[in-house]
Amino acid sequence: xxxxxxxxxxxxxxxxxxxxxxxxxxxxxxxxxxxxxxxxxxxxxxxxxxxxxxxxxxxxxxxxxxxxxxxxxxxxxxxxxxxxxxxxxxxxxxxxxxxxxxxxxxxxx
Amino acid sequence: xxxxxxxxxxxxxxxxxxxxxxxxxxxxxxxxxxxxxxxxxxxxxxxxxxxxxxxxxxxxxxxxxxxxxxxxxxxxxxxxxxxxxxxxxxxxxxxxxxxxxxxxxxxxxxxxxxxxxxxxxxxxxxxxxxxxxxxxxxxxxxxxxxxxxxxxxxxxxxxxxxxxxxxxxxxxxxxxxxxxxxxxxxxxxxxxxxxxxxxxxxxxxxxxxxxxxxxxxxxxxxxxxxxxxxxxxxxxxxxxxxxxxxxxxxxxxxxxxxxxxxxxxxxxxxxxxxxxxxxxxxxxxxxxxxxxxxxxxxxxxxxxxxxxxxxxxxxxxxxxxxxxxxxxxxxxxxxx
Numbered sequence: 001x002x003x004x005x006x007x008x009x010x011x012x013x014x015x016x017x018x019x020x021x022x023x024x025x026x027x028x029x030x031x032x033x034x035x036x037x038x039x040x041x042x043x044x045x046x047x048x049x050x051x052x053x054x055x056x057x058x059x060x061x062x063x064x065x066x067x068x069x070x071x072x073x074x075x076x077x078x079x080x081x082x083x084x085x086x087x088x089x090x091x092x093x094x095x096x097x098x099x100x101x102x103x104x105x106x107x108x109x
Numbered sequence: 110x111x112x113x114x115x116x117x118x119x120x121x122x123x124x125x126x127x128x129x130x131x132x133x134x135x136x137x138x139x140x141x142x143x144x145x146x147x148x149x150x151x152x153x154x155x156x157x158x159x160x161x162x163x164x165x166x167x168x169x170x171x172x173x174x175x176x177x178x179x180x181x182x183x184x185x186x187x188x189x190x191x192x193x194x195x196x197x198x199x200x201x202x203x204x205x206x207x208x209x210x211x212x213x214x215x216x217x218x219x220x221x222x223x224x225x226x227x228x229x230x231x232x233x234x235x236x237x238x239x240x241x242x243x244x245x246x247x248x249x250x251x252x253x254x255x256x257x258x259x260x261x262x263x264x265x266x267x268x269x270x271x272x273x274x275x276x277x278x279x280x281x282x283x284x285x286x287x288x289x290x291x292x293x294x295x296x297x298x299x300x301x302x303x304x305x306x307x308x309x310x311x312x313x314x315x316x317x318x319x320x321x322x323x324x325x326x327x328x329x330x331x332x333x334x335x336x337x338x339x340x341x342x343x344x345x346x347x348x349x350x351x352x353x354x355x356x357x358x359x360x361x362x363x364x365x366x367x368x369x370x371x372x373x374x375x376x377x378x379x380x381x382x383x384x385x386x387x388x389x390x391x392x393x394x395x396x397x398x399x400x401x402x403x404x405x406x407x408x409x410x411x412x413x414x415x416x417x418x419x420x421x422x423x424x425x426x427x428x429x430x431x432x433x434x435x436x437x438x439x440x441x442x443x444x445x
Contacts, residue, residue, distance in 0.1 A: 014358065033324055059355055
């Protein structure tokens, strides 16, 4: 077959119907405070890793809550658990605890 | 005794009449419908305390009925308004010392936002329809089933130039969070999603209620406006939006979609302005003299505004304003 160099992109859409929300529900059930996130970005702004890499904690946990687990575990490996994000979170979320919880739950992703 | 004519028998008009009566001023309330209470009469519970609307209206109606020197004319409209005389649709003429316009607002007609399918698909309802369902005590889908996944869409007919509604209707955000909690209480296993552009929790207890919805009730909040709704093959509703906090498009199907409709200025406001020399704002709501020391006075001597005729307001704000109007009228009459 002649290869014309075309390929099909994987859709970027977050498909809530087909995503398996079981892990996401477990995470929220264990630490409901995560749902209190208002997306202010303080965690990412203060993040040591985020200032050196493209690590974005806010985005990672939001995706995880929508059932988008792919790559989340590897992404969270960039976190050094310094805990600065927890100091600045205006909603009082134990962000450091969330990092560890997501890694524990998504170990196999 | 000085006499005031109040146009509109909603909560603003009633509260204003009650307060005027306690100041020793008599009032006549003109109401176009056959009962007082206005929009509040069809509402179920009020944010942020989930107080039954009936309790508030019941107490107000009782005070209204007991107050001295108040008369009520239902089922009539005012055809000619001047600060000293109001002519009714029956031909009666009411002499007075001042007039209060308390004609309120119009609910945004969700059919105008055709892309959301109100009036086209089953199970797309407005926040007002939902209150009606709460009043009847049953929330069921067209096929008789219970909803398992519900979405609420904020800002329908608010902050939207495409439907000539640039303003924020102020109360829909809080209503959306309140209704999400009520739905979760009715259907604890259902998933409830709120799609919002900004969440505006401006009052006491509102932010706390928002947090409770998130943490205690596990209501999901997605920042992004739904772009379109379409039916699925199994009769559900497919939504498309951007999850702007992750920067990715998002799609999902739901059993029921609630459109949080905004407050629109009454069509008649423009006519009021043209006929009596009053002024409208860009939003269509009437324009008070200023936003501070003369916020309930119109630019015409002897014509006052109470409630949502000047801008979207919550029930509490409307009641406060109606009290203010009574006090300002008393002051103004003494200076005459």
